[in-house]
Amino acid sequence: MDTAETHNRKSTSKPAKLSREVQARLGQQLRSMYDDVVNQGVPDRFTALLNQINGDGNKDGQ
Amino acid sequence: MDDSVRKAVLGAVPSLRAFAISLCGNVDRADDLVQETLLRALANIHSFQPGTNMSAWLFTILRNHFRSEYRKRRREVEDGEGRYAQTLKSQPEQYGRVEFREFREALTHLPADQREALILVGASGFSYEEAANICGCAVGTIKSRVNRARTRLAELMSIEDADEFGPDEQTRAVMAGGGE
Numbered sequence: 001m002d003t004a005e006t007h008n009r010k011s012t013s014k015p016a017k018l019s020r021e022v023q024a025r026l027g028q029q030l031r032s033m034y035d036d037v038v039n040q041g042v043p044d045r046f047t048a049l050l051n052q053i054n055g056d057g058n059k060d061g062q
Numbered sequence: 063m064d065d066s067v068r069k070a071v072l073g074a075v076p077s078l079r080a081f082a083i084s085l086c087g088n089v090d091r092a093d094d095l096v097q098e099t100l101l102r103a104l105a106n107i108h109s110f111q112p113g114t115n116m117s118a119w120l121f122t123i124l125r126n127h128f129r130s131e132y133r134k135r136r137r138e139v140e141d142g143e144g145r146y147a148q149t150l151k152s153q154p155e156q157y158g159r160v161e162f163r164e165f166r167e168a169l170t171h172l173p174a175d176q177r178e179a180l181i182l183v184g185a186s187g188f189s190y191e192e193a194a195n196i197c198g199c200a201v202g203t204i205k206s207r208v209n210r211a212r213t214r215l216a217e218l219m220s221i222e223d224a225d226e227f228g229p230d231e232q233t234r235a236v237m238a239g240g241g242e
Contacts, residue, residue, distance in 0.1 A: 022216050027184055033162040034185035037080035046075050049097060053104055054063050 067107065070116040071100065077186055078120055084181045085128050087170055095131070099124040118188065122196045125178065132174070168218040172211050179207035180215070 018026075078099065082092035103110075103123050110119055169177055175197075182193040183204065190208075194201045 018212055018216050023212060026212060026215055026219070029162075029165050030180070030184045033165055034080045034084065034181070036162065037083055038076040040076065040079070042072055042075045043079075043093065045093070046096065046100065047072065049100060050063075050068055050072060050104075053101075054068065 063104070063107070067110075067116075071103065071120070074117040074120050075100075077117065078124055081121060081181060081186055082124060082128070084166075084169065084185070085125075085174075085178060086132075087166065095124060095128055099127055102127065115192070118192050118196060121182070121186070121188075125196055129174075164219070168215055171218055172214055176207045176211035176214065179204050180211035183208050 075096065078096050079092060082095045082099075083089055086092050086095060099120060103120055110116065172180070178197060179193060182188045182196060183190060188196065190201050190204050194204045197204065
């Protein structure tokens with residue numbers, strides 16, 4: 001109980017606004033995690049899917 | 063299908079995947095989610111207004127589809143969030159590189175509303191207005207969700223570091239589970 005209160009106080013005593021440094025670090029981690037996937041490009045299954053739909057949509061075309 | 067539409071859709075795929083993985087925490091499920099999104103989008107391509115943001119349109123479809131799927135699954139599995147976090151731990155290889163594991167895990171502890179708002183604004187690069195449109199809520203709501211997400215995330219990341227707070231696990235769980 002004591003520990004809980006101490007702990008609670010510890011996290012609520014932080015300023016409501018995060019420091020610029022913390023925000024920047026979080027933002028940077030979030031983006032690198034996200035971009036790691038973005039940089040994988042378009043997996044073949046999706047190119048194939050769109051080609052297939054294209055083929056179904058206008059069978060006479062091409 | 064118009065070639066420019068096809069190009070715009072394909073161009074959005076990498077970011078859609080990144081968003082989907084952030085939402086559901088599993089690459090395979092995320093790719094299924096993207097595939098279902100593309101099928102839905104192309105079946106309703108007539109409702110897309112040319113000249114508007116294709117990417118935002120696709121994100122909206124994916125987000126809504128995920129929400130309805132997620133609700134269904136939640137009914138099937140009682141502890142939705144807990145199980146989700148567990149999946150993360152048991153299949154680390156699903157989540158890309160090790161260096162992002164801790165961060166991804168912290169993300170799983172955010173309420174879904176906050177998680178999606180943070181990702182849309184902080185990673186996908188949408189404006190607050192665009193994110194509000196995608197989530198179907200007010201701009202102010204998005205702003206407060208992003209702020210709360212950042213604060214919670216900062217707490218989670220520093221708490222993760224201080225593992226000597228072992229007995230505090232319970233408190234942490236209560237705090238993490240409380241409110242939106």
